[in-house]
Amino acid sequence: MIKSIIVDDEMLSRNTLKKLLEIHCPEVEVVAECEDAGSAALHVSGLKPDLVFLDVAMPGKNGIEFLKEYGEINFEVIFVTAHDKYVLQAIRFAAVDYLSKPVEEHLLITAVTNARKRIQAKTANHNMETFLHNIQQKTNQQEMQLCVPGIKGFQIIKLRDIVYCEADNTYTVLHLTENKKLVASRPLMDYESLLQDTSFIRIHKSFLINIQHLKEYQKGEGGIAIMSNGKHLDVSRRKKEHFINYMKQFFKY
Incomplete structure (x- = not known):
């Protein structure tokens, strides 16, 4: 099983994603749901998930700020609602997956499959380092x-x-x-x-x-x-x- 956490400030979005995972990705076990970055930091530290579904645009600290401040990232990330063109580019360059709302089933399956491969290859830290590096290079x-x-x-x-x-x-x-x-x-x-x-x-x-x-x-x-x-x-x-x-x-x- 892939132990996962959903981080999204919208309850409807969390519930919808959880239901889609139950139907299309039964190998993914959702062990916690978080509505903000503070709650996410506590649950990620305590539960040590393999995978985090992370909303980019949240009130207060957004998903990117959460990653910057968290420290060593030893879990996979699938981003959700990456509207910003530059953020999408940084995500793609880092070979990380993202989903736009409303989440499409076939894209969810592909993203989870890719995440599973990265979990097995233990490349999460390198991918996130690359993403966080890229997000700093907006003018370069x-x-x-x-x-x-x-x-x-x-x-x-x-x-x-x-x-x-x-x-x-x-x-x-x-x-x-x-x-x-x-x-x-x-x-x-x-x-x-x-x-x-x-x-x-x-x-x-x-x-x-x-x-x-x-x-x-x-x-x-x-x-x-x-x-x-x-x-x-x-x-x-x-x-x-x-x-x-x-x-x-x-x-x-």
């Missing part, structure tokens, strides 16, 4: 961290260290600074979606680049993007116009 996006899953687990890297991402069937090769490489067990399209609204842009079916590492663009049928590590990457004809417009906007020329 390149310093945000990304949890990258691999065959043997995952690694944490900063966005600024990614020069470009390259498709490799269902995997993605992340080309990093200092000529390092990291193979991620997710396809390139996942990273294109994950890194939208950042400095990354898809220039080819095989390449997603960090424009912060773009050193030169050479005109041509599609053109060539020359990166900070010296690599010459093709820009597809179909993506050329979007890429040039993005460069103009990003570099303001």
Whole structure:
């Protein structure tokens, strides 16, 4: 059984989530319900749950403030009602799950399944450290961290260290600074979606680049993007116009 606590200031939301868990995730045992961060701190310390369903927007201390002040986080977290676009980005980069209200059954099942895997792998502390780091980087996006899953687990890297991402069937090769490489067990399209609204842009079916590492663009049928590590990457004809417009906007020329 997965011992869990629900933290939400709305009684109806707590009751609804508990009922959904009973029906769709019977392996989850709800051992306590809390309506604020203070109560949550007491119950988490005393009951030592495996998993906490944490409402982000609560009166008084919100869910993020609770995590910041709690200390060592040795439990998994599934966030609920993350409305803020930046908070959602920080959550996704940390490879943590979230649910929006009203909670959809299939998303709940997926989130619990993912949490179970992290509980078994004992990665909760690393994921939360990454999330709390990211939430502090609102004005410095390149310093945000990304949890990258691999065959043997995952690694944490900063966005600024990614020069470009390259498709490799269902995997993605992340080309990093200092000529390092990291193979991620997710396809390139996942990273294109994950890194939208950042400095990354898809220039080819095989390449997603960090424009912060773009050193030169050479005109041509599609053109060539020359990166900070010296690599010459093709820009597809179909993506050329979007890429040039993005460069103009990003570099303001």
